[in-house]
Amino acid sequence: MSASIERWIEPLGLLHGPAAFHAIKLGMALPLAGGSSAFTMVRLIEEGENLGIGPLSEVPEDWQDALSTLALRPVPFAGLPIDRPLVMGIVNVTPDSFSDGGRHAEHAAAIEAGHAMLEAGADILDIGGESTRPGADPVSVEEELRRVLPVVRELAKAAPVSIDTRHARVMEATLEAGAEMINDISALRHDPEAIRVLARAEASVILVHMQGDDPRRMQEMAQYEDVTLEVARFLRHRVETLEALGIPRGRIAIDPGLGFGKTLDHNLALTERLPILAGIGCRILYGASRKRFIGTLSGVETAGERTAGSIAAALAAATRGAAILRVHDVAETVQALAVWRACEAGEAPPVPAPET
Numbered sequence: 097m098s099a100s101i102e103r104w105i106e107p108l109g110l111l112h113g114p115a116a117f118h119a120i121k122l123g124m125a126l127p128l129a130g131g132s133s134a135f136t137m138v139r140l141i142e143e144g145e146n147l148g149i150g151p152l153s154e155v156p157e158d159w160q161d162a163l164s165t166l167a168l169r170p171v172p173f174a175g176l177p178i179d180r181p182l183v184m185g186i187v188n189v190t191p192d193s194f195s196d197g198g199r200h201a202e203h204a205a206a207i208e209a210g211h212a213m214l215e216a217g218a219d220i221l222d223i224g225g226e227s228t229r230p231g232a233d234p235v236s237v238e239e240e241l242r243r244v245l246p247v248v249r250e251l252a253k254a255a256p257v258s259i260d261t262r263h264a265r266v267m268e269a270t271l272e273a274g275a276e277m278i279n280d281i282s283a284l285r286h287d288p289e290a291i292r293v294l295a296r297a298e299a300s301v302i303l304v305h306m307q308g309d310d311p312r313r314m315q316e317m318a319q320y321e322d323v324t325l326e327v328a329r330f331l332r333h334r335v336e337t338l339e340a341l342g343i344p345r346g347r348i349a350i351d352p353g354l355g356f357g358k359t360l361d362h363n364l365a366l367t368e369r370l371p372i373l374a375g376i377g378c379r380i381l382y383g384a385s386r387k388r389f390i391g392t393l394s395g396v397e398t399a400g401e402r403t404a405g406s407i408a409a410a411l412a413a414a415t416r417g418a419a420i421l422r423v424h425d426v427a428e429t430v431q432a433l434a435v436w437r438a439c440e441a442g443e444a445p446p447v448p449a450p451e452t
Contacts, residue, residue, distance in 0.1 A: 103142050104328065105162050107135035107371040108149060112415060113440040126152060129374040129417045130169020132440055138163070144325060166374050171346040173379040173419070174256065174277055174300035176219065180437060181414045183429055184220040184258065184422040185213030186385065187251070189243040190227045203246045210251040217430035220277070221251050222422060223270075224260030228281050230315045230355070237265050249273045258302065264289035271297045281306050281356060283334045291341060300347040302381055303334045307357020315357060323362040324369040327352050332376050349420060351381040360389045367409065370416040382413035383422035407432045 107128055111119050116134035119125035125134035138155060140147040155163050172178045189206045210221050225243035226235050240263065251257055252274025259270040260279040264287040267278050276299060283303040284290040294301055305327045320326050331350045338348060350373060352366045363384070373380050384390060385406045386399045394405040403425045410421045410429055414436065423429045438444055 101142060102144070102329070103140075103159065103162060104325065104372055105155070105159060105166055105375055106139040106141060106369065107137075107166055107374065108139055109136035110134070110371070110415065111136060114442050124152075126163070126167040127169075128166065128371055129380075129419075130167065131417060133415055133417065135166075135371065141325065144322065162375060165377050166371075168377075170374075170377055170379050170419075171344075173346065173349045176256065178419075181418060181433060182219040182420045183217060183426055183433070184222050184381070184383075184420055185210065185216075185218035185426045186422060186424050187213070187221055187223045187247065188227070189223060189225045189247050203243075206247045207250045210247070211254065213426040214255050216427035218255070218426045220256045220258055220420070222258040222260050222279055223247050223251065223275070224279075225266070226261065228260075228262075228356075237263050240266050241269055244270060245273055248275050252276075262286040262290075264293045267293045267299075268297070271299050276300060277302060279351075280304060281353065282309050283330075284338075285309055291338070294338075295341060295343060298347075300349070301338070301343070302349045302351055303331060303338075304351040304356065305330050305353035320362065323358065323365050324372060327366060328372055328376070331373065335376055335378060345378050349379040349381050350376060351383060351422075354382070354384050355387045355389065360392055363387070363389045367412055367416070370413055370418060374417050379419040380417055381420040381422060382410065382418035384409040384413070385423040385425065403428055411436055 111125055111134045112132065116125060116132060119136060120127055120134050125136045127134050137149060137151055139149045140159065169178060176182055187206050187210045213221060223244055225240040240261065248257055248259060248270045257275045258277035258279045259267060259275040261267055262280055262282045267290060278294060278299055279302040280290065281304040286309050335345065335348055352373065354363045354366060386402045390402045390405040390409060391397060394402060396402050396405065406423065406425060407429055410423060411432060413421065421429060
């Protein structure tokens, strides 16, 4: 494929569980990102133009490399497990969080909440000290560090920790304190020093799509011709930029950024067409937990009461290739994933032997 031609293959006709296994075995489907789901059809897109939908057998020869990328399991992100969707627990050390009203603003409360999430089955903890909800005012780097550093130091002793920040100084200090990942809603565009911090620390990073670079005005910019293609194009470009600077894809995950300059319809389109992002070759993170569109769809005004709707969105993403689910309600999500995985497999998982 010429480097000057933009091409995407969008997986369609998804199958799951035993049906996916047998379709792959019969040559009728390919695995989606090497997981338990499979796709039987594709939409070919070139330079933004839909070239049509067809079975895998009709994909032209010069598209085969891109097709293979969709089927391959990406390299493990940050050395984490790859056999199931991972759960990332959200620890907001802020007084103005949209989801919990500042319940974890104090260090002790945030640390206690993080340990509770780990006991409930969280694989990663995502710690943030600056609210990035639509219209939120920024905080100083000094204040952000005051909020998060003690929490990162303590929780990093118990689990992989991600720092949710846009600021290079916060990244550097928290990585030194034990954080292993950076989760940046600006995809390392907000602070010119951020990429250099990442490269020096050899940390991993989650690149998030946000429309514009200011949470206060992102919803005013929620305009797209094709939101899925534009988000996919942005994330691919950011991944290629980091690769050119020597940061391999095994240290990069991508997040379509639901709610970050997106309307309800945009969020639904990104969820439904999530498999197209597998063509970038990185692990996909999905974060819909308690967001406004969940409340709009479910008729639940209070963010903290949107657990059921958030789980529904998380499971929809898991069936479409999401490898990491960023959630507030860890115990409920872990439980839902356990049942979902058993239903996908068609059998119960092995029961651990009793301790003697």
